[in-house]
Amino acid sequence: MKKVYLILLLFIFSFANAEMVEVEGVYRNTGDIAPNETCRLAKERAKLKALERVTGQVISSEEIEKCSEIDGKSNCERNQFFLSSFNGDITEIEEIDKQLDTEQLNSGELIFVCKIKIRANVVAIEQEKDPNFDxxxxxxxxxxxxxxxxxxxxxxxxxxxxxxxxxxxxxxxxxxxxxxxxxxxxxxxxxxxxxxxxxxxxxxxxxxxxxxxxxxxxxxxxxxxxxxxxxxxxxxxxxxxxxxxxxxxxxxxxxxxxxxxxx
CATH class of the missing domain: 2.60.40.1930 (Macroglobulin (MG2) domain)
Incomplete structure (x- = not known):
């Protein structure tokens, strides 16, 4: 009985730093990107938000904006997601809502807007920390x-x-x-x-x-x-x-x- 109790304690402790969160990612396609790619970028942004909520590490709007200036937005945002995942991992992800609409700009241009809501299990990576070490x-x-x-x-x-x-x-x-x-x-x-x-x-x-x-x-x-x-x-x-x-x-x-x- 003691062995079972010990195993349960270890199991609970190993997942104590995991958190299930629900977040929404939005992407407005102002360039030459297909609708399905617009939604994939929205999902990448949702995953970033999930990591930010649990780990506290935030990608600045300046960094995200850089992806709109290069040839290959989807790869850029995917790279940003991976580089930000050094403080946490998404072990489970479920897409719970998806909306793809169009929006007309002041110039008359019609763009795609995708909103994706996900439920993700985020595990913050526990390492020894010093707030003054930076x-x-x-x-x-x-x-x-x-x-x-x-x-x-x-x-x-x-x-x-x-x-x-x-x-x-x-x-x-x-x-x-x-x-x-x-x-x-x-x-x-x-x-x-x-x-x-x-x-x-x-x-x-x-x-x-x-x-x-x-x-x-x-x-x-x-x-x-x-x-x-x-x-x-x-x-x-x-x-x-x-x-x-x-x-x-x-x-x-x-x-x-x-x-x-x-x-």
């Missing part, structure tokens, strides 16, 4: 052309080990994730101060030859940790990086920045 990131630009240089400014609130990965979501043959910093003997222990990267060489932007779109989005994923973590230099998929991230026992903080490369 950092801010700023890029010198968010729209680049081939040959431009990327500069990163970072402010840290405490001493930390910092690692930066570059995420190439369009890459389907080679690796999607590459470590950008530290490399080549660089030290990634950052003391309380403002850090400017790169220190010596250049981070030169280039438009990939295998992409036939007019613009693409790439991401920088920043991980600050109290202990040095032995990350790999590259990962086949972003999911592989997430698996190692979740295994970390150190206090960690993650953020991402999106930028667009115009052909």
């Amino acid at each position: 950092f801010n990131v700023k890029l010198n630009n968010y729209n680049f052309r081939d040959g431009d240089n990327l500069v990163i400014d970072i402010d840290v609130s405490q001493n930390m080990y910092l690692t930066i990965f570059q995420f190439l979501p369009y890459e389907d043959k080679n690796y999607q994730v590459y470590k950008l910093f530290p490399l080549g003997g660089e030290k990634n222990f950052i003391q309380v101060d403002t850090l400017k990267l790169p220190k010596k060489n250049k981070y030169e932007i280039y438009f990939p030859e295998n992409v036939r779109k007019k613009s693409i989005d790439e991401y920088l994923f920043f991980i600050g940790s109290k202990k040095n973590i032995n990350w790999l230099n590259k990962y086949s998929k972003f999911e592989d990086l997430k698996k190692q991230f979740l295994k970390s026992k150190s206090i960690v903080k993650s953020k991402y920045k999106q930028y667009t490369i115009i052909k």
Whole structure:
């Protein structure tokens, strides 16, 4: 009887951080997007809202707006959803309502508007946390052309080990994730101060030859940790990086920045 009681306790504890929420996502198609794609984007926004409600991590309207400026809105919002899921996972999802209507703009243009309501079971990922352990990131630009240089400014609130990965979501043959910093003997222990990267060489932007779109989005994923973590230099998929991230026992903080490369 004691064994059964212990198993029940473990079962309850393992799901104590799960929460069932109902949220609605809305997407207005102001571009050349099919109705079914409009509803898929509405569902992605609903999933983001579900994560935000449980984990507290919010994607700014500025980040969402960037997806409307690139060639491939649906992929962009899907990438934002995955990058935001490092603090939580959606283990179950049910679509409970869906409305697809049309709306006329002042210009006379007729657009599709899709509203999707979902019920989702969101599990907040429990890791050791320190509210005073944080950092801010700023890029010198968010729209680049081939040959431009990327500069990163970072402010840290405490001493930390910092690692930066570059995420190439369009890459389907080679690796999607590459470590950008530290490399080549660089030290990634950052003391309380403002850090400017790169220190010596250049981070030169280039438009990939295998992409036939007019613009693409790439991401920088920043991980600050109290202990040095032995990350790999590259990962086949972003999911592989997430698996190692979740295994970390150190206090960690993650953020991402999106930028667009115009052909």
